[in-house]
Amino acid sequence: MNPATWVEGASGSPFDVDNLPYAVVEHGDEPPRVGLRIGDQVLDLAPVAAAEMLEVSHVFEAPTLNPLLELGRPAWSWVRSWVTGLLTDEAERHLVEPHLVPVDEVTLLLPFEVADYVDFYCSLHHASNVGRIFRPDSDPLTRNWRHLPIGYHGRSGTVVVSGTDVRRPHGQRRAPGDDAPTYGPSSRLDIEAELGFVVGAATRIGDQVAVDAFAEHVFGVTLLNDWSARDIQAWESVPLGPFLGKSFATSVSGWVTPLEALEAARVDLPGQDPEPLDYLRVGGLAGFDIDIEVVLDGEVVSRPPYASMYWSPAQMLAHLTVNGASLRAGDLFGSGTVSGPERGQRGSLLELSWGGTEPFTVAGRLRTFLRDGDTVTLRATAAGALGGRIALGEVSGTVRPAGS
Numbered sequence: 001m002n003p004a005t006w007v008e009g010a011s012g013s014p015f016d017v018d019n020l021p022y023a024v025v026e027h028g029d030e031p032p033r034v035g036l037r038i039g040d041q042v043l044d045l046a047p048v049a050a051a052e053m054l055e056v057s058h059v060f061e062a063p064t065l066n067p068l069l070e071l072g073r074p075a076w077s078w079v080r081s082w083v084t085g086l087l088t089d090e091a092e093r094h095l096v097e098p099h100l101v102p103v104d105e106v107t108l109l110l111p112f113e114v115a116d117y118v119d120f121y122c123s124l125h126h127a128s129n130v131g132r133i134f135r136p137d138s139d140p141l142t143r144n145w146r147h148l149p150i151g152y153h154g155r156s157g158t159v160v161v162s163g164t165d166v167r168r169p170h171g172q173r174r175a176p177g178d179d180a181p182t183y184g185p186s187s188r189l190d191i192e193a194e195l196g197f198v199v200g201a202a203t204r205i206g207d208q209v210a211v212d213a214f215a216e217h218v219f220g221v222t223l224l225n226d227w228s229a230r231d232i233q234a235w236e237s238v239p240l241g242p243f244l245g246k247s248f249a250t251s252v253s254g255w256v257t258p259l260e261a262l263e264a265a266r267v268d269l270p271g272q273d274p275e276p277l278d279y280l281r282v283g284g285l286a287g288f289d290i291d292i293e294v295v296l297d298g299e300v301v302s303r304p305p306y307a308s309m310y311w312s313p314a315q316m317l318a319h320l321t322v323n324g325a326s327l328r329a330g331d332l333f334g335s336g337t338v339s340g341p342e343r344g345q346r347g348s349l350l351e352l353s354w355g356g357t358e359p360f361t362v363a364g365r366l367r368t369f370l371r372d373g374d375t376v377t378l379r380a381t382a383a384g385a386l387g388g389r390i391a392l393g394e395v396s397g398t399v400r401p402a403g404s
């Protein structure tokens, strides 16, 4: 089949028919519903599906992707082939074209109702850097790190869509050398460049999801910024892990990239030593080669390579469910900060400034942690099935003052 699309400007673009991410969009006075991106246009799926009398057309009328997520892998794949057919068959053009809207005329809403949110810690380089910064006198990696993908349960109610402002949080912190903790706005506000994996197909309590069942349960991927208040985090985290230092906001892209779009980006993991326990053992191509960019006030400050991640998302999901914890449509799990081995590949300002001790230059100014008014944007691209690069939807947020 000739895969070229008839949508003008889309062929060869980062949003060609090998991408096709989903969003929930608002356009004019229409109620919010599911949109699919092709080139610089958004396809309003509901009227097209209704005209074709699809059994599943109701899922496109919902103000969240959750009803689509609930359908599961066979339906997701079917819908993707159906849409690909519509966008590549000239004979369908008269039906579909009236339902294309320019992407800059729509507003993207939070694409799915977030059920449970978990954040992992799967970059060897990030975990090693953080270990060296926070615990300079001990091993950078904790004893469990190479045996399991470490994670914590986050706060799903504060996951926000790209473009939402983030208010600098207040909290309790104790600086090194201080006798007692103090209360006030965080002075070490940071970002974490991550991927978020969006779960669709649910499981029951007691079920385990094996590493090879990953694609049955995970619908797609979004860029994720795990905003982090390092001073609050450092004081509160021992012994139970992150709490208020991260729960104030987590930003995700308005676009969810289907897993199928990342088939051409699959790569082997960099290598695991020691060999993980059986339930975490994966074969080849368990990783994803996705190039991320961290943009601070318009300047690229880092290029974290997702291919360098130690644990695969299939291992994260297998570990998340190995105790029988169930999955719900809309569950979200973050990869953990993506940091590569090089200085220019670090996915947090904590690492880029080495705990604030090594300021770095952005637009001619020395910087460490975030200032009020800063805008941070994460962008990413990956190899697409048509031989070019596909883009993930960006995630952006601006820091607002703490207020009183």
Ligand code: MN
Pocket: 119, 120, 192, 194, 226, 334, 336, 337
């Ligand atoms: Mn994180």
